[in-house]
Amino acid sequence: MxxxxxxxxxxxxxxxxxxxxxxxxxxxxxxxxxxxxxxxxxxxxxxxxxxxxxxxxxxxxxxxxxxxxxxxxxxxxxxxxxxxxxxxxxxxxxxxxxxxxxxxxxxxxxxxxxxxxxxxxxxxGDSSHAWGWTRAAVLNPATAAADAHPILVHLHRLLQAGDIGGLATVLQAKLQEVTADAYDIAAGPMANALRQQLQACMQSPEWTLLPVDRPQVDLRLVAGRRLVECLRPNGTPALTYVSQDEEEFSLPVMLGVLDGRWAVLR
Incomplete structure (x- = not known):
C-alpha cells in the first residue's frame, strides 16, 4: 500500500x-x-x-x-x-x-x-479514492462556525449520554475513509479500540468531558471552506476528556455539509 x-x-x-x-x-x-x-x-x-x-x-x-x-x-x-x-x-x-x-x-x-x-x-496521478470532503459544500465564512456549533453540541451530548451506538453511526464514514480506503487497514479494529477507550472515559469518575460552549471552542474553516475543524483555543480537539491526573483523550472532528446534511468528514 x-x-x-x-x-x-x-x-x-x-x-x-x-x-x-x-x-x-x-x-x-x-x-x-x-x-x-x-x-x-x-x-x-x-x-x-x-x-x-x-x-x-x-x-x-x-x-x-x-x-x-x-x-x-x-x-x-x-x-x-x-x-x-x-x-x-x-x-x-x-x-x-x-x-x-x-x-x-x-x-x-x-x-x-x-x-x-x-x-x-x-x-x-494515482490517488484513487474520491474523499467525501472533496464533495462537501463550500461554506459561508460569516456563518459557518455558528452553523457547525449545534452539530458539535450534538456529538458532545452523545458522549455525555454514553451513546456509543449513536456515535459509531455518526463516525462510520470517517473511520472507513481513514482506515480501509486510505491505508487498506480494516476499520473494525480501530472502531473497537475507539469504542473501548470512550467507554472507559464515560464510565470512570476520573475522566471529565470538557464543555463545548462557544467561548470554550475555536471553530475554523479549512479545506477551501468545505470543512469546519472543531478545536479548543489551545489547539486541542474540542471533544476532549481530561483525567484527574491531567491526561487527555480526544476525538478530533472536522464537519462539513455533504448531500445537504452536516456530517463528520474528518
Missing part, C-alpha cells in the same frame, strides 16, 4: 502543516525534539495538491497565520533562532517510491509573533 508521509521537525516555535488547506500537523513549542512522521493519504487527491507550512504560528488556531501581540509562548525563546523542515514523500513497504519527487519546505529565522507561510504544489 502506497503511503504519503510528511516528516516534520521544528525547534523554538509553533508550526502548522496543511495538505490542500487541511491541517494535518500542529506542533507546539517543545513537541518536536526529533522528526515526526505524519501519514496523509486521506488528504491527498488525484491531480494537483498543495502542501503549506506556517512557521511562528499564532497560538489561536483560527488566526494561525495572523500576527499577534503579547508575550512569547511558554517554551519559545523570543528572538532566538527558530527552524523547521518538512518533507512530503511517498513510500511502499517502507521503501521510497521512485516516480514521486519529495516536496521540501524549510524555514529558519528568529522566533517572533509574525507567522510565515510557505506553499509548494505537487502532483499525484
Amino acid at each position: 502506497r503511503r504519503y508521509v510528511i516528516r516534520l521537525q521544528a525547534a523554538n516555535m509553533r508550526c502548522e502543516v496543511r495538505i490542500n488547506d487541511i491541517p494535518v500537523a500542529l506542533v507546539a513549542p517543545g513537541e518536536s525534539a526529533g522528526p515526526i512522521d505524519v501519514p496523509v493519504n486521506e488528504f491527498v487527491i488525484p491531480g494537483s495538491n498543495v502542501m503549506a507550512v506556517t512557521a511562528n504560528a499564532n497560538p489561536l488556531p483560527s488566526r494561525v497565520r495572523e500576527p499577534w501581540a503579547g508575550p512569547a509562548e511558554s517554551g519559545v525563546q523570543a528572538g532566538a533562532p527558530a527552524r523547521l523542515t518538512a518533507r512530503l514523500f511517498a513510500e511502499e513497504g517502507h521503501k521510497p517510491v521512485g516516480w514521486f519527487t519529495p516536496v521540501d519546505i524549510a524555514w529558519a529565522g528568529p522566533a517572533a509573533p509574525n507567522p510565515v507561510t510557505q506553499e509548494k504544489a505537487f502532483n499525484v
Whole structure:
C-alpha cells in the first residue's frame, strides 16, 4: 500500500502543516525534539495538491497565520533562532517510491509573533479514492462556525449520554475513509479500540468531558471552506476528556455539509 508521509521537525516555535488547506500537523513549542512522521493519504487527491507550512504560528488556531501581540509562548525563546523542515514523500513497504519527487519546505529565522507561510504544489496521478470532503459544500465564512456549533453540541451530548451506538453511526464514514480506503487497514479494529477507550472515559469518575460552549471552542474553516475543524483555543480537539491526573483523550472532528446534511468528514 502506497503511503504519503510528511516528516516534520521544528525547534523554538509553533508550526502548522496543511495538505490542500487541511491541517494535518500542529506542533507546539517543545513537541518536536526529533522528526515526526505524519501519514496523509486521506488528504491527498488525484491531480494537483498543495502542501503549506506556517512557521511562528499564532497560538489561536483560527488566526494561525495572523500576527499577534503579547508575550512569547511558554517554551519559545523570543528572538532566538527558530527552524523547521518538512518533507512530503511517498513510500511502499517502507521503501521510497521512485516516480514521486519529495516536496521540501524549510524555514529558519528568529522566533517572533509574525507567522510565515510557505506553499509548494505537487502532483499525484494515482490517488484513487474520491474523499467525501472533496464533495462537501463550500461554506459561508460569516456563518459557518455558528452553523457547525449545534452539530458539535450534538456529538458532545452523545458522549455525555454514553451513546456509543449513536456515535459509531455518526463516525462510520470517517473511520472507513481513514482506515480501509486510505491505508487498506480494516476499520473494525480501530472502531473497537475507539469504542473501548470512550467507554472507559464515560464510565470512570476520573475522566471529565470538557464543555463545548462557544467561548470554550475555536471553530475554523479549512479545506477551501468545505470543512469546519472543531478545536479548543489551545489547539486541542474540542471533544476532549481530561483525567484527574491531567491526561487527555480526544476525538478530533472536522464537519462539513455533504448531500445537504452536516456530517463528520474528518
